[in-house]
Amino acid sequence: MNQAVIEFDHVAKSFPGHQAIADLDFTINAGELVSVVGVTGCGKSTMFNLTLGLFAPTTGTVRVQGHDPHTEFDWFRRRVAVVFQDARLLPWRTAMQNVCIGMKFAGIDKREWEPRARDWLARLGLAGRENSYPHQLSGGQRQRVSLARAFAVDPELILCDESFSALDEITAKNLRAEFVELVRSGGKSGVVITHNITEALSLGDRVMVMRAPGHLADDIRLTPGADRAELDRLRQRILRAMEPPTDSDVGQPAQADAARTEEITTA
Numbered sequence: 001m002n003q004a005v006i007e008f009d010h011v012a013k014s015f016p017g018h019q020a021i022a023d024l025d026f027t028i029n030a031g032e033l034v035s036v037v038g039v040t041g042c043g044k045s046t047m048f049n050l051t052l053g054l055f056a057p058t059t060g061t062v063r064v065q066g067h068d069p070h071t072e073f074d075w076f077r078r079r080v081a082v083v084f085q086d087a088r089l090l091p092w093r094t095a096m097q098n099v100c101i102g103m104k105f106a107g108i109d110k111r112e113w114e115p116r117a118r119d120w121l122a123r124l125g126l127a128g129r130e131n132s133y134p135h136q137l138s139g140g141q142r143q144r145v146s147l148a149r150a151f152a153v154d155p156e157l158i159l160c161d162e163s164f165s166a167l168d169e170i171t172a173k174n175l176r177a178e179f180v181e182l183v184r185s186g187g188k189s190g191v192v193i194t195h196n197i198t199e200a201l202s203l204g205d206r207v208m209v210m211r212a213p214g215h216l217a218d219d220i221r222l223t224p225g226a227d228r229a230e231l232d233r234l235r236q237r238i239l240r241a242m243e244p245p246t247d248s249d250v251g252q253p254a255q256a257d258a259a260r261t262e263e264i265t266t267a
């Protein structure tokens with residue numbers, strides 16, 4: 001049986017005067033790598049913040065590995081890591097020190113900080129740059145430090161919020177491939193928010209499409225080996241799911257709105 005790593009059970013989240021999440025109901029299993037796409041404002045970051053326990057849902061329940069992330073915040077410190085669009089490094093700290101800070105906050109024994117940081121910086125291609133400050137590194141290198149900081153904690157779940165979108169296409173492609181390899185080889189689970197449909201289709205096992213206010217419009221399981229025609233078909237399907245319903249859809253069966261899972265067999 002699959003082990004659930006993230007479970008949203010009919011979750012809604014409202015802020016004063018605004019409903020950010022209407023009804024999110026999904027499960028992500030351990031070992032899955034899932035992309036989340038959706039137009040700006042549809043609730044992707046709010047979904048992440050609920051997963052991180054930064055907010056409590058207004059209704060419904062959120063569970064991460066069976067725990068409530070909002071009330072059991074401490075339990076999560078070593079188990080979940082986040083990588084943002086900007087590297088969010090401390091400018092007055094070296095690459096090594098920035099990676100160590102992640103381990104410090106995660107409560108990892110101080111004796112482990114330096115060897116782990118050195119190892120992860122090397123794995124991410126930054127051997128020899130341990131003592132560089134963020135301003136001495138390129139944007140891609142800074143994002144590598146940020147990934148090293150996340151992986152060094154040895155989390156079970158990694159959340160990426162547009163982590164590759166500020167990079168040029170070639171750098172993003174390389175870093176994305178390394179990220180996928182590290183998640184897979186480490187037996188971790190990953191959820192990646194992206195505005196790039198090509199990235200969503202190339203990243204992992206599944207693409208969840210969100211639509212405002214915060215609900216799933218589609219949920220597509222991918223099978224490796226999709227040819228160009230299949231990828232084009234999926235791209236069109238994702239674009240259609242992202243679009244708000246037109247007037248003519250009102251009163252019609254909410255086909256796209258009913259979050260559906262379809263096995264795409266393209267082998």
Ligand SMILES: Nc1ncnc2c1ncn2[C@@H]1O[C@H](COP(=O)(O)OP(=O)(O)OP(=O)(O)O)[C@@H](O)[C@H]1O
Nearest residue numbers: 015016018019020039040041042043044045046047
């Ligand atoms: N703290 C808050 N207070 C009030 N409204 C909020 C708050 N956080 C988010 N919202 C609103 O909830 C909706 C969803 O926001 P959210 O940031 O989750 O969207 P998103 O899909 O991540 O957007 P983007 O792709 O632009 O980052 C938006 O309308 C936003 O204005």
